[in-house]
Amino acid sequence: MSSWQTFNNADWTFSERSGNLIGHGGGIGDYAASYAVDTSLGRKHDDRVLPMLNGRVSAQIRLSSGTGTGAGLVCRADLGWTFVAFHTISANPTEPTALARFSVFQEGVLVPVAELPEPITLGRGYNHFSLEFYSGRMRGEIRTEEQKYELLATCPHVPFPGHVGLVKFYGAGLVAKSVTAEETLMPFVTSAERERTRGRQDFAYDVFLCHATPDKPEVQQLAERLGKDGIRCWLDSGEVQFGDRITQRIQEGLRQSRYLLPCVSPRFPDSVWAQSEYAAVLNAQHSGDSSRKVIPLMLADAKVEHIPDLLVDVRRVNTTNQVEFEEFIAFLQSQ
Structure with missing residues (x-):
C-alpha cells in the first residue's frame, strides 16, 4: 500500500488515484486504536529515509x-505501538464537540499529557x-x-526518533489528504512568542512582495501561505485600492516592511515597477541602513540567470524546496 505502513491493515485503505488515506473504523484494545505511518516522510540520507527526532507533520483530515x-x-x-499523538477525543457523545489532546501510547496504555x-x-x-x-x-x-x-505541552516521554503519520481511536472513520512532513533544525515559535516579538517591532509588515504582474496568481498563493503562518505581507492587490495614488501607497509599503522579497521569475527582469521597488531598499542597504533587507524569492520556474546582477550573491529562498521554505518561515517568525 504505497509507502504507508499500517497497523490493523483492514482498517486502512490508500487511494493510489487521489493519494488519500482512508480509515474504516475497527481498531484494537481498550481504545479501539489504529495508526499508520508513512515511511517515505522525513530526511533523506544515502537513499534511506531517517526517522525524525524534531520536525513537523500536517494533514487535512475529515x-x-x-x-x-x-x-x-x-x-x-x-x-511496535509506541507514539506521541495530537488528536481529538469525544467530549460528550450527545454533543457535536471534541477535546484536543496530547497523549502518549506505550505498552498498550494511552496516557493523556x-x-x-x-x-x-x-x-x-x-x-x-x-x-x-x-x-x-x-x-x-x-x-x-x-x-x-x-x-502546547512538554512531552519528554518518547525522546527517540520515529516516524510520523495518522492515528484514530474508538472506531473513528476518517479521510486524510495532503499529508506532509519535514525534519526541522531549530525550535518552533508559538503564536504567543510571535506576538511578543511583534510588539517590539517598528514595522507594520514582515515582507513586501515585489513581483512582475504576470506572476500575480502565484504570488497571491504565496501570500496566502505566508499569512496562514502569521507572516504579515504587503501585496499591491490587497493594499492599493481604487482611487489611491499608486506610487505613494508603494512607498508607504516599502517603508513599513521589514524584508523586501523580489519574486524572481523569467518575467521579473522585464518589470520596471519591480526593479524600482527592490532598488530603493537595496540602495539604502548598501548605504549602511540595515533596518530593512532584500531577500530574493525564487518562484517555480525561476533560474539563476533571472536573478538581477546586484542580488546574485544574496542568499535566496527557493519556494519549491519545502524544507528550505519552512526554514525561511521560521526565520521570519523569529524576527
Whole structure:
C-alpha cells in the first residue's frame, strides 16, 4: 500500500488515484486504536529515509463517523505501538464537540499529557491538523473554517526518533489528504512568542512582495501561505485600492516592511515597477541602513540567470524546496 505502513491493515485503505488515506473504523484494545505511518516522510540520507527526532507533520483530515470520535497525528512512532499523538477525543457523545489532546501510547496504555481547556468544534469538511515537535516541546494546531486552536505541552516521554503519520481511536472513520512532513533544525515559535516579538517591532509588515504582474496568481498563493503562518505581507492587490495614488501607497509599503522579497521569475527582469521597488531598499542597504533587507524569492520556474546582477550573491529562498521554505518561515517568525 504505497509507502504507508499500517497497523490493523483492514482498517486502512490508500487511494493510489487521489493519494488519500482512508480509515474504516475497527481498531484494537481498550481504545479501539489504529495508526499508520508513512515511511517515505522525513530526511533523506544515502537513499534511506531517517526517522525524525524534531520536525513537523500536517494533514487535512475529515472525520466521517462524527465529530466526537478521536483522530489526529502521530510523531516519534515506532513500528511496535509506541507514539506521541495530537488528536481529538469525544467530549460528550450527545454533543457535536471534541477535546484536543496530547497523549502518549506505550505498552498498550494511552496516557493523556495535556488537553485544551475548552471543547472544539470541527468543521464538517476537512480540518487542518499540524503537529510540531522539538526536543520535549510539542505544539498542536487545528484550523477549521471558523477558528484556529493551539495546544502546547512538554512531552519528554518518547525522546527517540520515529516516524510520523495518522492515528484514530474508538472506531473513528476518517479521510486524510495532503499529508506532509519535514525534519526541522531549530525550535518552533508559538503564536504567543510571535506576538511578543511583534510588539517590539517598528514595522507594520514582515515582507513586501515585489513581483512582475504576470506572476500575480502565484504570488497571491504565496501570500496566502505566508499569512496562514502569521507572516504579515504587503501585496499591491490587497493594499492599493481604487482611487489611491499608486506610487505613494508603494512607498508607504516599502517603508513599513521589514524584508523586501523580489519574486524572481523569467518575467521579473522585464518589470520596471519591480526593479524600482527592490532598488530603493537595496540602495539604502548598501548605504549602511540595515533596518530593512532584500531577500530574493525564487518562484517555480525561476533560474539563476533571472536573478538581477546586484542580488546574485544574496542568499535566496527557493519556494519549491519545502524544507528550505519552512526554514525561511521560521526565520521570519523569529524576527
